[in-house]
Amino acid sequence: MNKHLALVLTSLVLALGLIGCREDDAVRAHELSQNDIAPGTYKSQRCYKNKLESVGSDRWSRGEITFNDNHTGSGHYTIFSDSNCATPTGDKSFSFKAINVVIIDGVTVLKLDQDGIVVDPTWYVPANASDHGYSLDVDYTDGESGPYLFEPTPTDVASFKTNPGQGVAFDP
Secondary structure, X not given: OHHHHHHHHHHHHHHHHHHHHOHHHHHHHHHHHOOOOOOEEEEEOOOEEEOOOOOOXXXXXXXXXXXXXXXXXXXXXXXXXXXXXXXXEEEEEEEEEEEEEEEEOOEEEEEEEEOOOOOOOEEEEEEEEOOXXXXXXXXXXXXXXXXXXXXXXXXXXHHHHHOHHHOEXXXX
């Protein structure tokens, strides 16, 4: 009987420890699901294939995105001609007049209304809260990622739903 009690107590302590370690993730996931995106500037943690710039030839980027308290924001990315992000060829900056969260078939998607010079496009980026920031589905290596120019369908986000780890970590 004492062995079983010890096993139960050990399991309980381990379970509580794991929950405590993931509290930050749980809080961020709750924030994201409640349309309360955590303000701050987040930088990509790796080089990623840039869908918007890969017209005619592949281009890669490192980027950052800023979320403001008032659900506006901005972003910037540097364009590289190589997958190691060693040879820069340009950069782009942009601002968002509105940032909201939409849920598509259980997938959290950031809806980013850009404040454009000629047109005001709306971008959709599948997202998850991560350990320190957000995982954004912006790596076009698989040919199925955002940002999407039109609201993605459940089929569009199915790959991210089953494998959210395919996103690029953006950390503070």
